[in-house]
Amino acid sequence: MPNSAPPSPGPASPRSPDRASWLLRAAFGAAVLLQFVVLYLPQTPDGTPSTPGSDKAVHLLIFALVMLTGRLAGIRTRPLVLGLLVHAGLSELVQHTLLPARAGDLLDILANIAGTGLGWYVASMITRHRLRR
Numbered sequence: 001m002p003n004s005a006p007p008s009p010g011p012a013s014p015r016s017p018d019r020a021s022w023l024l025r026a027a028f029g030a031a032v033l034l035q036f037v038v039l040y041l042p043q044t045p046d047g048t049p050s051t052p053g054s055d056k057a058v059h060l061l062i063f064a065l066v067m068l069t070g071r072l073a074g075i076r077t078r079p080l081v082l083g084l085l086v087h088a089g090l091s092e093l094v095q096h097t098l099l100p101a102r103a104g105d106l107l108d109i110l111a112n113i114a115g116t117g118l119g120w121y122v123a124s125m126i127t128r129h130r131l132r133r
Helices: 017-040 054-072 077-098 106-132
Strands: none
Touching (some): 017 054, 054 077
16 A cells, blocks of 8 residues: 655755755845844944945945845845935934934935945845856
């Protein structure tokens, strides 16, 4: 009499979709956590060398990282973009009003928005490349 139980799938391979999905979601969570630390640290670390424009580059990169990892983790574009755009302005308002050692800056908001666009673009390029394979 044949065994009616389905065969066990065995351990997931390192490249299984479930594992990849979990890793991408973990990367997204880590990017969001890093974004919150960078944006809401009560003050910037003393003694850090500051190159002109480096603050704007950090804002651009941190928003790009959240957008990129979010898209690759499968988060829908519209809610992710809307959330990041709201956060772009809200974070500067919080820095200006609630963090005495920090100041809100309109140019930071623009860098945040540009970073969101950059992250969307890079994610689109990666996704398009994956579809071609």
